[in-house]
Amino acid sequence: xxxxxxxxxxxxxxxxxxxxxxxxxxxxxxxxxxxxxxxxxxxxxxxxxxxxxxxxxxxxxxxxxxxxxxxxxxxxxxxxxxxxxxxxxxxxxxxxxxxxxxxxxxxxxxxxxxxxxxxxxxxxxxxxxxxxxxxxxxxxxxxxxxxxxxxxxxxxxxxxxxxxxxxxxxxxxxxxxxxxxxxxxxxxxxxxxxxxxxxxxxxxxxxxxxx
Numbered sequence: 013x014x015x016x017x018x019x020x021x022x023x024x025x026x027x028x029x030x031x032x033x034x035x036x037x038x039x040x041x042x043x044x045x046x047x048x049x050x051x052x053x054x055x056x057x058x059x060x061x062x063x064x065x066x067x068x069x070x071x072x073x074x075x076x077x078x079x080x081x082x083x084x085x086x087x088x089x090x091x092x093x094x095x096x097x098x099x100x101x102x103x104x105x106x107x108x109x110x111x112x113x114x115x116x117x118x119x120x121x122x123x124x125x126x127x128x129x130x131x132x133x134x135x136x137x138x139x140x141x142x143x144x145x146x147x148x149x150x151x152x153x154x155x156x157x158x159x160x161x162x163x164x165x166x167x168x169x170x171x172x173x174x175x176x177x178x179x180x181x182x183x184x185x186x187x188x189x190x191x192x193x194x195x196x197x198x199x200x201x202x203x204x205x206x207x208x209x210x211x212x213x214x215x216x217x218x219x220x221x222x223x
Contacts, residue, residue, distance in 0.1 A: 025161050025162055025195070025197045025198050026197070028161035028164060029158055029161040029201065032108060032111060032157050032160060032161055033154070033157050035112065036111050036153065036157060037115075039115035039116060040115040040118055041119065042119065043116050043119030043120050043123065044118075044119035044122055045119075045123065046119070046120075047119060047120045047121075047122070047123025047124045048124070051120070051123065051124050052124065053124055053125050053126075054124060054125065054126050055120070055124040056120050056121045056124050056126035059126075062121075062128065065127075066128060067080060068081050068084070069128045074217055077220060078214060081216055081217060085209045085212070086209050086210075089110065089156060090156070090159055090209075092107075092110060093107040093110045093156060093159050093160050093163065094107065094163050094166065096109065097163040097164060097166045098166050098167065099167065099168075099169045099170075099171065100167040100169070100170045100171070101170075101173070102172065102173070105164045105167060107159075107160045107163060107164075108160055110156065110160065111153070111156050111157050111160055114153065114156065118149060118153070122145070122149075144215075144219065147211075147215050148216045148219065151209070151215070152208070152209060152212045154205075155204075155205040155206070155208035156209075158205035159201075161201065162198040162202050163198070165192065165193070165194060165195070165198065166192055168185060168192070169184070170183060170186055171184075
């Protein structure tokens with residue numbers, strides 16, 4: 013069945029990724045500045061978003077910690093993004109909410125120096141800390157964004173309202189799972205995303221081992 017693409021699905025995957033990356037960056041910067049100037053240091057360490065980091069930090073060996081990191085990034089978070097993208101609300105893939113929520117929590121974590129496996133205060137060079145962040149959190153972020161952008165075409169159910177009790181919330185099924193087709197560029201984005209997440213996991217595990 014030839015399914016008509018609507019909304020963001022009509023755009024090239026790189027355009028989707030760039031727009032999502034820009035929105036993520038703006039949101040991250042806003043919450044980073046807010047956290048740095050308003051919240052106390054370590055504010056996020058005992059928060060629910062840090063539960064996965066705590067599970068990773070409890071691993072005793074390099075490979076167990078690496079495997080746990082890959083499991084959370086490529087298993088749990090990726091699966092949530094893909095499953096959410098089966099739904100679109102007013103043309104917006106629900107999976108886009110995951111990178112946006114990660115932008116908020118990421119900004120709060122960095123702004124309050126709430127890392128479990130590292131401490132930003134131990135770096136004498138701002139450039140060193142920024143470079144390390146971009147090769148771990150930056151790669152993870154880009155990987156998740158590419159996954160969200162590449163799976164927009166999975167939108168099986170479409171909703172006309174974000175509000176459950178609006179009277180217009182009932183989903184419309186626009187295609188079946190067997191009708192889903194990803195373009196070559198979308199598949200390439202998924203492969204690149206998997207590579208970035210693996211590299212980021214390796215960098216994060218090495219950083220934790222050398223702290």
